[in-house]
Amino acid sequence: MLELKKLDLTGPAGTVKVTATEASLLLAFSQSPDARLRFEDVAQCLGLELSEERKSNIQVRMVRLRKKLHEAGAEGAVIESIRNVGYQFFDELQVRKS
Numbered sequence: 001m002l003e004l005k006k007l008d009l010t011g012p013a014g015t016v017k018v019t020a021t022e023a024s025l026l027l028a029f030s031q032s033p034d035a036r037l038r039f040e041d042v043a044q045c046l047g048l049e050l051s052e053e054r055k056s057n058i059q060v061r062m063v064r065l066r067k068k069l070h071e072a073g074a075e076g077a078v079i080e081s082i083r084n085v086g087y088q089f090f091d092e093l094q095v096r097k098s
Contacts, residue, residue: 001094002026013073021046022065029079029089038086062087 001010005025009016014080018026025045029035042058043050062079069078077093 001096004095004097009068009072011069011073013071016068016072018065018068022039022061022068025065026093027095030093030095032089035089036082036086037089040086043087045086047053 001009002018003022004023004027007018007020009018009026018050025037025042028037028041030047034081037045039055039058040050042062043054046058046061048054048057059081062081066079074091076090078089080088080090
């Protein structure tokens with residue numbers, strides 16, 4: 001569960017703090033009908049302009065987010081890169097805004 005107000009990500013293994021941009025990205029995944037975001041959408045959530053130079057920055061941030069998801073108890077490939085498209089989220093995420 002993602003608690004937006006506290007910026008807490010809670011799972012079977014415990015609670016992990018996320019940044020506001022990570023919370024924004026997780027919220028975008030949860031609101032997407034197929035839990036898929038294009039690179040442009042990810043860059044927008046992270047407050048970046050999309051360019052080839054920025055793609056490596058996006059990749060680093062996704063690695064950090066995956067690590068936090070696993071620390072909270074997610075298993076397996078939670079977020080995968082889709083070549084030339086963006087990223088796919090493969091877990092169930094509940095979001096609480098208050």
